[in-house]
Amino acid sequence: MDNDINFKDLWAKQKVAEPDKEELLLKMEAFKKENIRKIIFSNILLVATSAFIIFIWVYYQPAMLTTKIGIVLIVLAMAIYMFANNKNKPVFNITTTEISNKEYLEALLAIKKKQQFMQTTILNSYFVLLSLGIALYMYEYASKMSIAWALAVYGLTVLWILFNWFYFRPKQIKKQQHKLNEIISKFERLNQQIAGNQ
Amino acid sequence: MNFDHIYSTYWQKIFRLCMGYVNDFDLAKDLTQDTFVIVWQQLPHFRNESAIGTWIFRIASNNCLRQIEKQNRTQKVKLPTHLQEDNSESMESHIQFLYQCISELPEIERIIISLELEDVKQAEIAQIVGLSEGNVRVKIHRIKEKLAQKLKEIWTTI
Numbered sequence: 200m201d202n203d204i205n206f207k208d209l210w211a212k213q214k215v216a217e218p219d220k221e222e223l224l225l226k227m228e229a230f231k232k233e234n235i236r237k238i239i240f241s242n243i244l245l246v247a248t249s250a251f252i253i254f255i256w257v258y259y260q261p262a263m264l265t266t267k268i269g270i271v272l273i274v275l276a277m278a279i280y281m282f283a284n285n286k287n288k289p290v291f292n293i294t295t296t297e298i299s300n301k302e303y304l305e306a307l308l309a310i311k312k313k314q315q316f317m318q319t320t321i322l323n324s325y326f327v328l329l330s331l332g333i334a335l336y337m338y339e340y341a342s343k344m345s346i347a348w349a350l351a352v353y354g355l356t357v358l359w360i361l362f363n364w365f366y367f368r369p370k371q372i373k374k375q376q377h378k379l380n381e382i383i384s385k386f387e388r389l390n391q392q393i394a395g396n397q
Numbered sequence: 398m399n400f401d402h403i404y405s406t407y408w409q410k411i412f413r414l415c416m417g418y419v420n421d422f423d424l425a426k427d428l429t430q431d432t433f434v435i436v437w438q439q440l441p442h443f444r445n446e447s448a449i450g451t452w453i454f455r456i457a458s459n460n461c462l463r464q465i466e467k468q469n470r471t472q473k474v475k476l477p478t479h480l481q482e483d484n485s486e487s488m489e490s491h492i493q494f495l496y497q498c499i500s501e502l503p504e505i506e507r508i509i510i511s512l513e514l515e516d517v518k519q520a521e522i523a524q525i526v527g528l529s530e531g532n533v534r535v536k537i538h539r540i541k542e543k544l545a546q547k548l549k550e551i552w553t554t555i
Binding site: 223 | 401430447452459462466496504514516524526
């Protein structure tokens with residue numbers, strides 16, 4: 200089969216200057232730093248907000264239980280959201296070195312499908328917890344206002360929550376799902392290339 | 398197993414595998430680097446269950462497959478037409494045609510043929526891809542036929 204010899208010959212002629220190993224080490228360093236920075240950055244918001252809320256708790260000493268429950272719910276909502284966000288990425292690489300392409304694609308597909316479910320669930324519980332938390336938290340302060348003010352404040356808050364729930368949340372879910380669906384269908388196509396041959 | 402040794406033994410091989418997969422010089426270089434970053438990180442966990450080559454090729458091919466998740470940066474490199482005229486560079490263009498043809502195959506076939514051309518044993522290819530050995534043999538045969546036909550068509554028009 201002389202085609203074979205030609206192929207291998209031609210194939211091996213593709214050469215590129217091997218980059219210095221230093222370059223690789225630098226890239227690894229940059230990669231590590233970038234990852235750490237991302238994690239720190241995405242958590243700063245959570246930590247700062249939580250610290251602020253806890254500061255209010257300690258400083259103003261809320262009297263009612265509703266306020267405290269509200270605070271806990273708000274922090275919980277943010278914690279869940281951040282935790283899910285942080286967890287999304289580095290899970291991979293670790294277990295993927297000993298498995299074949301077929302198993303790898305199956306694993307990726309399973310992870311993506313799980314992500315698809317998780318994203319929606321997490322986003323929903325984030326909004327529910329946050330809304331509930333804010334509503335409870337405000338009760339103590341609103342109860343000290345005149346009725347007109349209390350209604351106005353609650354009205355605005357409810358409006359804002361409804362806007363989030365019916366406009367921002369579906370939009371966000373749609374965006375996330377669209378991206379994931381695209382990836383899932385690509386992985387499914389690749390899987391089919393292997394599975395279709397067995 | 399020492400990383401320096403692995404690096405110098407496998408860099409070109411992994412680069413060719415990635416190049417066959419994406420046919421984009423810079424992207425192939427990035428993918429090769431990514432592969433060696435993973436190799437570097439995972440080398441202490443390498444358990445000798447498979448040959449080191451099989452292990453590295455598996456990381457590289459999985460990394461290529463993962464590529465699909467990132468942005469669609471894989472535009473195919475168009476061959477400059479003047480190359481086809483010039484005799485002294487015709488060898489160069491033959492190489493480019495081969496890589497271009499391979500990168501136009503379905504993804505799994507790209508990996509299989511690249512490993513075959515890299516002289517990886519068919520049993521190992523089967524292990525890397527996750528197909529049976531018989532399946533791999535049949536696939537290689539078909540892919541080579543496909544490639545030979547494509548290349549002949551192109552070369553006769555030059």
